[in-house]
Amino acid sequence: MKVVVAGSGAREHAITWKVSQSELVSELISAPGNPGMAAQSRVEAYDPLGIQAFAAWAHKEMADLVIVGSDDPIAAGLVDACEAVGVRAFGPSAAAARIEASKVFAKDLLSQHGIPTGPYKVFDQASAAHRYLDAPGRDYPVVVKADGLARGKGAIVSADSTEAHAAVAAMLEERAFGGAGDRILIEECLVGPEASVFAICDGEQARPFGAARDYKRIFDGDRGPNTGGMGAYSPTNLVPPAVLEDVRQRILQPTIEGLAAAGHPYRGVLYAGLMFTADGPQVIEFNARLGDPEAQVLLPLLKSDFVEIALAALEGRLAAVPIEWHDGAACGVALASAGYPDAVRDGELVSGLDSLGDDALLFHAGTALEADGAIRTAGGRVFTVVGLGPTLATARDVAYRNVERVRFEGRYYRGDIAAREITAAAAT
Template structure:
């Protein structure tokens, strides 16, 4: 690592609830991250091995794709907001909010990512004798040199799926069955032209330690406004819904464009109440700045 320069990225090579990544701005921060992961074991066994990567500067873009061997059917692109505070400040999280589509990112960039990164990956898996069928998640960074890969996951991304799947008009079960039966290329997959914005409501202290068991109010009010409410870290106790995780709720607003969907998401988020609730106030703002 000492042969590299900062900023540099340190990742725990295992599951860490979306929090196992440190973007170290100095070598001292990088060494502390290594100590926390490998010595202090803040991520348990997931920190036994680490990955040290080049820091990629640009805008994040997530593309989920239905895959059937070499057949790749990309979903509409989404953009996540990893840092916990407005302006992309603070430590990384599992995601503080997402939106789709991305009107400020040219379709040519999305197409380049699909053709140069996702399709070759699917083809390579086939050539290795382990064809993939399912949902392939590509976490990307749009750099000055074009899209580059941050990570792959063999699952729906969270919270990206919360803004992509509400735009799906084709029955998801039909898509899954087509993938499993080798017929994905034959299926007409349709998407709504509406926009969706998801705002994550988090517990006090997240992504560090946080309290649990705080009663949540206003869920019915938010749903009455037309919002979709995804429970990420909640529990039922004595007839009430209470907090039970760091990222508590994903509140999704939909509309004819990003501005309308964003306004509805934040109106619904404000209708929900629990002690210590915090959230970013700039989700999807990049799309409106253009």
């Protein structure tokens, strides 16, 4: 079968890498792709945000399956557009993907179905939000969130009244996130460790699809501004099998049933960002796709055929296919350009790409191929280097050893990915 992977980031490179291993696939295309994806697929310069043109092209290509990797095309309706022209697409409809595209929609759904999450209030007027923050006895910290998609940067943890008022002003008055901030939520700040838990869904049931921990802040020690993600690892001791089953029963399955009851059956990957509080796991947010960088550490551990799983989800026979995992662990470290996550410096020459060990994987993101074959930087996050090993400590060592082999001017990466979990495990 002919498969198209829609997207160009490290997540989509990881998907392409995994799909290329499927015995069901005879031809693989990535669009718009990146230089790394060219090793596993034919790269075509079609933008998945031009949803009608992309769907028409996929139909002309006689694609049997389109796998949509990132949030913007899903929210814009690429899955719907593909299906309208007779091309199967793995991912939720735009209506079902509102669980990510609108935090208000997601929180209302959670509240309606008794799914654990923190208290919240919704505002579309700055004056009302400021009055709420000034109410006597208001507890801090709070989290101020833009309702819409903000590339992972639309949630501001505010330690006190001053920070919260500034966040409200930035979103509702200064329009820092454009239309994504037309409405905001002010939430109680939950306390506890975070993890990302994934499920494959076929419209009726949610099957667990692994768990990972990621690092959103730019600097070591979880300091600095939020980013799209500076690294991740899987599995995590925070989500052992018994906890994963509890999350399935109390959070994932009720969410899928709630969406189906609302007339929006969810088919694709559901990503639950969870806080593990003293009262148990609670939902911070949902995403309507695999995470980036979580995909880069989950997919190398997946033993089963990802294409077979995707087809089963689309055909409503998810219970019949195996979802099996390799033993061991994966640790991924993102390499970023100077200035990320703000203004970044592009065009830096990359070296060392042919020096990685066999126990490491390199997924491209912000890269460009020159006419002479050179690779240069072309974005904020440039690569994810993934180390594999029988233990998390080994995987981490492999990742950082290979990180040092990939060079470009202004390169930045966090040095503490997975360190805390390894230290905690050694102390027990």
